[in-house]
Amino acid sequence: MSDVTAHVVILGAGHAGGTAAALLRQYGHEGPITLIGEEPIAPYQRPPLSKAWLKGEADADSLALKPVEFYAENGIDFRPGVRGVSLDRGAKRLALSNGETVGYDVLILATGARPIALPIEGADLQGVLFLRTAEDAEKLKAALGPGKRLAVVGGGYIGLEAAASARALGAEAVVLEREPRLLARVACETLSTFFKTYHEAHGVAFELGAAVTAFRGENGRVTGVILSDGRVIDCDAALVGVGARPNDEIAEDSGLECARGVVVDLSARTSDPSIYAIGDVAHRPMPIYDRMFRMESVPNALEQAKQAACAITGRAPPPGETPWQWSDQYDIKLQIAGYPFDVDEVLVRGDPASGKFAVFHLKGDQVQAVEAINSPPEFMMGRQLIGNRRPVNRSKLADPSVSMKEVAA
Numbered sequence: 001m002s003d004v005t006a007h008v009v010i011l012g013a014g015h016a017g018g019t020a021a022a023l024l025r026q027y028g029h030e031g032p033i034t035l036i037g038e039e040p041i042a043p044y045q046r047p048p049l050s051k052a053w054l055k056g057e058a059d060a061d062s063l064a065l066k067p068v069e070f071y072a073e074n075g076i077d078f079r080p081g082v083r084g085v086s087l088d089r090g091a092k093r094l095a096l097s098n099g100e101t102v103g104y105d106v107l108i109l110a111t112g113a114r115p116i117a118l119p120i121e122g123a124d125l126q127g128v129l130f131l132r133t134a135e136d137a138e139k140l141k142a143a144l145g146p147g148k149r150l151a152v153v154g155g156g157y158i159g160l161e162a163a164a165s166a167r168a169l170g171a172e173a174v175v176l177e178r179e180p181r182l183l184a185r186v187a188c189e190t191l192s193t194f195f196k197t198y199h200e201a202h203g204v205a206f207e208l209g210a211a212v213t214a215f216r217g218e219n220g221r222v223t224g225v226i227l228s229d230g231r232v233i234d235c236d237a238a239l240v241g242v243g244a245r246p247n248d249e250i251a252e253d254s255g256l257e258c259a260r261g262v263v264v265d266l267s268a269r270t271s272d273p274s275i276y277a278i279g280d281v282a283h284r285p286m287p288i289y290d291r292m293f294r295m296e297s298v299p300n301a302l303e304q305a306k307q308a309a310c311a312i313t314g315r316a317p318p319p320g321e322t323p324w325q326w327s328d329q330y331d332i333k334l335q336i337a338g339y340p341f342d343v344d345e346v347l348v349r350g351d352p353a354s355g356k357f358a359v360f361h362l363k364g365d366q367v368q369a370v371e372a373i374n375s376p377p378e379f380m381m382g383r384q385l386i387g388n389r390r391p392v393n394r395s396k397l398a399d400p401s402v403s404m405k406e407v408a409a
Helices: 015-026 069-073 134-143 157-168 189-201 249-253 298-313 376-388 394-398 404-408
Strands: 008-011 033-036 076-079 084-088 093-096 101-103 106-109 113-115 149-153 172-177 205-208 212-218 221-227 232-234 237-240 244-246 275-277 282-286 291-294 324-329 332-338 345-351 356-363 366-373
Touching: 008 015, 015 033, 015 076, 015 298, 069 076, 084 249, 134 237, 149 157, 149 221, 157 172, 157 189, 157 324, 189 205, 189 324, 189 356, 189 366, 221 237, 275 298, 282 298, 298 324, 332 376, 345 394, 356 376, 366 376, 376 404, 394 404
Parallel strands: 008 033, 008 106, 033 076, 106 275, 149 172, 149 237, 172 205
Antiparallel strands: 084 093, 093 101, 113 244, 212 221, 221 232, 282 291, 324 332, 332 366, 345 356, 356 366
8 A cells, every 4th residue: 555645764865765766756656755865965876986986087966866956856855964873663763863853654774785894903094995985986086096006905896896997097906805716706717717817917916815914004094905924015095895784783773674684575675564675785585596685786776766666656566677787897898697596507608718708607407697798698688588587508508609589589
């Protein structure tokens, strides 16, 4: 049952929260909408922070999801620079960091995730940076340039994108990864090898199997990263990119069901029927894989914003989507669809040396995931195959001379 006059409060003004506010109005919600954001600026796109923003090709205005006037014009009470501190579900009231409280009929938690900090000596030195917000990106941009050296702790996508941007700005970059290969948690070995070779060709240095034990500093500023074997990697700034954890404390403290994120259903509804959770903070069902999972991607934030807005306005739920994400490094476009759960075969289509290939992860004759480098047809058809669960002919899939249309037919 929807109530078009309900007061909807959205805590978190990132991609998910900002999109949910706009969709509620688009779907005909007439009641008050309050959008509360921790950052001082209106909702914006985050993926370009590690690329276009660092290179000076984008700013807060160009990345804004909507012009700032949009919120007032659409009767959305946007309150920047404020956090939620506690939630009284019985009274349906949210306490804010500025001392105010706000009542709600429906609450959407879009509190996102935060970078994991390393619990080591020197972690609080100036110049030990993260990359999650526009402010973070500004600090990192100021630290890059000719004659500077960036140490990246963590060989994941954010770290690699930042290393590519550092090189584009004339800075040196060295990536320190604890595992024996890059992207160990998120990509297959073929991709790890490809990206390492490509980055090395662009002058990025790597230390693999390198555990960081401390940051070294002078006058309160970082000057180096100390490894477990005692070596010191000199740097002017260090970017820590070792993953993120969901900002689910306010939900957990209020007694909502959480499991490495706020547990929701396919309408993005939590264990409290008046509260939804969307985006990076949500632990959601993945019907394709028959499991629950927490996803950190823009497409997921958009999909869940739609799910919540449809449920609140009484619209039919949106069709389920195959999860996907992307990464841009140099002139490489990596597009990923699905997740490699329960995979028994990894099949490479095309030649990695050509800079254009795709890796398919199969469970029996079903595609579970595809990682496509500069290969849009493989990505698009692969995504379709993951979504419709149609069996695939492996020998056709492995043969690049057979079109993806034919493979998917």
